[in-house]
Amino acid sequence: MRADARTNRARILDAAEAVFAEGGDAASTEEVASRAGVGIATVFRHFPTKPQLLEAVLVGRLERLRDQAAALVDGLEPGSAFFDFFATLVEDAAGKIAIATALSEAGGGAAPEATRASGELRAAVGKLLERAIEAGAVRADVELPEVYALLVGVSRAAVYTALDANVRDRMLAIVFDGLRA
Amino acid sequence: MRADARTNRARILDAAEAVFAEGGDAASTEEVASRAGVGIATVFRHFPTKPQLLEAVLVGRLERLRDQAAALVDGLEPGSAFFDFFATLVEDAAGKIAIATALSEAGGGAAPEATRASGELRAAVGKLLERAIEAGAVRADVELPEVYALLVGVSRAAVYTALDANVRDRMLAIVFDGLRA
DNA sequence: GAATATAGGGAGTCGTCACTCCGGTTGTCG
DNA sequence: CGACAACCGGAGTGACGACTCCCTATATTC
Incomplete structure (x- = not known):
């Protein structure tokens, strides 16, 4: 190459990530090309179809999140590691439609790379949850599927309602209380 | 007329509600027309633009939800009224993209009717919450904005992750615990 | 039951968007 | 530095979806 x-x-x-974060996957490929400073043909040479471009962006996001989660696993406090990851992710999701989509599109389509990346993120969050439960920071009867669903839901809420930081934190506090007590 | x-x-x-519930607002107007058993022109005569059709569907949903909430306000138990409404709404949202959209599109666009209907639903939920707090079923420091955000988020999670009923209930249980303790 | 306004239907039109073709350009390797 | 292959760009192309035109059909009114 x-x-x-x-x-x-x-x-x-990079351009695709920014464009899709703002406009969702309805944004046009031409917009991506012009933002990247290249011709449309160049975009299509690298990513032959739009779904493939979307998948590539998705995989990038998922892998970055997975790495963040994995880094926190070896951090010090298991409890705050879990809650910090949760809060950071939701915070990042605000204003970025693509992150929320990335989380939920988890293997919905027939995109093998995305399915793999999504599985890896899920596993990393699972480890975080496991440690937090062992440390007594999260109730023992909480399991990964509902945690993941909450992650998706709260992220999407942050995206779709123009949530100011204050309300977002109060919402997170409620969910965190439910996970603890 | x-x-x-x-x-x-x-x-x-009716047809539009069904079609948009399945396919989101990306579904074509022609699909709505054929499902309704009329020609396309008829659809456009009643609703001159697609956004106007979407708005009409939206307003219908919001008003129905508002009525449900209002009916529960005069019901017996304030606590279970609140939680029941929450659970029912999320349950209904599963598989219906439009409900989740209806909730969050709350006055986002410049659609006056939708803004009004959304405000009325919000007020009805507010009443429900107020009663639940008075009855001691919900923490006193919980306010409407975060409750509404949770409603939106959990609904969207139910829609976008293929959530089975079991996981959905466990997710709701966590949120409800957070609202109570 | 005839007259008339009102409503319906489906074949167009127009714009947009994903995707392609081909002539020009530029990195790379001997 | 020259030749070749890899790469780029922008003007197309075809499909699809929102929206319109106009002729036909039907409800209403006297």
């Missing part, structure tokens, strides 16, 4: 091809690919991915 | 016009209008609204 030639050098300019590699940098263009990266530029396209 | 002629009789057939009235029945056609109702048929279109």
Whole structure:
């Protein structure tokens, strides 16, 4: 692969992430191309169909989240590691439709890479949850599926209602209380 | 207004509700028309633009929810009235993209009717919450905005993750615990 | 039951968007 | 530095969806 091809690919991915974060997947490919400073054909050469471009963005996001979660697993406090990850993710999701979509599109489509990445993130969150339960910071009868669902739901709420930070924190506090007591 | 016009209008609204519930607002107007058993032109005569059709569906849903909430206010137990409404709404939202959208689109667009209906629903939920707090079923420091945000979020989670009933109930239980303790 | 306004239907129109074709450009390797 | 392959860009193309035009059909009114 030639050098300019590699940098263009990266530029396209960055632009696509920004564009889809703002406009959702309804945003046009042409918008992505112009934001990346390349022609449309270049976008389609790197990602032959729009779903494939969306998948690439999705996988990037999921892997970054997975790495964040994995890094926190080896951190010090299991309890705050779990809650911090939860809160950070929701905070990041505000204004970024794509993150919420990334979370929930978990293997819904027939995109193998996305399914894999989603599974890995889920596993990383599972580890975080497990440690938090062992440390007594989360109720023992809480399981991964409902935690994941809450993560998805609260993220989407943050995206779709123009939530100011205050309300968002109060909402998180309620959910966290439910996870603890 | 002629009789057939009235029945056609109702048929279109019903069809639109079903179609948009399944496919989201990306579903085509032609699909709505054929499901209603009328021509496309008829749909456009009653609702001159697609946003207006969407708004009409939205207002219908919001008003029905508002009525449900209002009916529960005069019911017997304030605590279970609140939690029942919450649970019922989330249950109904599963598989119906439109309900979740209806909740969150709350005055986002410049649609006056929708804004009004959304405000009325919000007020009805507010009453429900107020009574529940007075009865000691919900913590006193909980306020409407975060409750509404949770309603939106949990509904969307139910829609976008293929949530089975079991996980959905466990998720609700966590949120309810957070609202109580 | 005839006259008339009102409503319906389906074949268009127009714009948009995903995707392609081909002539020009540029990195790379001997 | 020159030649070749890899890459780029932008003007197309085809499909699809929102919306319109106009002729036909039906409800209403006297």
